[in-house]
Amino acid sequence: MSANLQVLISVTVLLGLVSCEPVFDIKDPAFIEGCVREHNRHRTSVSPSAANMRYMTRDEGLAWAQAWARFCVFKHNIHLREVKRMHPIFTSVGENIWAGAPYSSFKPESAVKSWADEVRDYHYDTNQCTKVCGHYTQVVWADSYKVGCAAQACPNGVAETRFSTQPGVIFVCNYATAGNYRGVSPYRAGASCSSCGRDTCENNLCRNSTRDAPQRYNWRPDWEPLRSSANSTGGSSDSLFCRAVVIIRLISIPFIFASVYCLQGHYQLFAYE
Missing domain, CATH: 1.20.58 (Methane Monooxygenase Hydroxylase; Chain G, domain 1)
Structure with a gap:
């Protein structure tokens, strides 16, 4: 030849x-359900039990995690601290990132579980980590009641990873309100739902029909790499x-x-x- x-x-x-194209459509019901269900599964089973753990639901504005995922770089979004550049309503947004290779290695539930598994390195009594555990504390941050996730295929690799030269996947979840405030525990220990106020209690989580209702936004981030005149x-x-x-x-x-x-x-x- x-x-x-x-x-x-x-x-x-x-x-x-x-x-x-993303690995999963961010509006695919099965993808959304998998992401939300896995987060709530870990929120409902924290130890010690949580008095104020809110039920988490999906937010379409936070699902613009897809915009950052498209850059295929294993680093936190540089706009996280810029008000209204991460979300049209929430002024603080948290973020967890997972990356893996090959494509077949990715399942949203497994990625969320890998963050939650950091619980082994977190000690509630001292609110300290023996290793990395910030992904776990964000997953179970009581006041983070909205989440939006996206998974992006990266044919040329995910930058800043050991597999940066082979096809991979990056998975990003955004949270509101943001968690992981220095010196603050992720939730209040106590009998489940004992600090829910007027919320109802379901599977150890505080639920509120108004707070949990989906919202629609005529918005997309101005730094999104595929930004166009469309606003959905x-x-x-x-x-x-x-x-x-x-x-x-x-x-x-x-x-x-x-x-x-x-x-x-x-x-x-x-x-x-």
């Missing part, structure tokens, strides 16, 4: 690997963008063939010493 043909095959393979969460504008990218790449294939032909017949035009 000629070197030029090898180049052509390599380029074609790379074109096939490129993707701008996810949706057709992103799909159109991705389709346009694919079409442009497909159109470029004949030019790649032509370039290879020129290299074969007129190699001196591209010869450099």
Whole structure:
């Protein structure tokens, strides 16, 4: 096989690997349910029991975690402390990030569980960690009652990880109100729901129909990499963008063939010493 043909095959393979679509649609009911259910599963079973643990529900504004996930970098969002750049209503937003490879390694429930498993390194009595446990404390932060998650495929790898050169997945969850305030315990120890006030108690969690109701926002972050004139969460504008990218790449294939032909017949035009 000629070197030029090898180049052509390599380029074609790379074109096939490129993707701008998430691993899961952030509006997919099964994905949403898996993320929310797994968070509440760990919130309901904390030890010691929590007197004020709120039930957690999904928020579409927080689901713009997808915007940061698209950068495919294993670092916290640089806009977390910038008011109204993370959410149109909440002024404080927390964040947990998970990354893994290959794609098949990812399940939202498993990722959330990996954060919750940090409980082994957290000591409630002293509110101290022996190792990393901030992901756990955010998962069970009593006043964090809204969550939005997104998972992004990263064909070229997730930067700042040991698998940065192989296809991977990054999973980001945003929380409101934010947790992990220095010197503050994630929840108040006591009989389950004993500090719920007028809320109802369900599976050891404080529920409030008004607070738990879904909200709609005509908003998307101004730093979102696929930002366009559309103002709905996810949706057709992103799909159109991705389709346009694919079409442009497909159109470029004949030019790649032509370039290879020129290299074969007129190699001196591209010869450099």
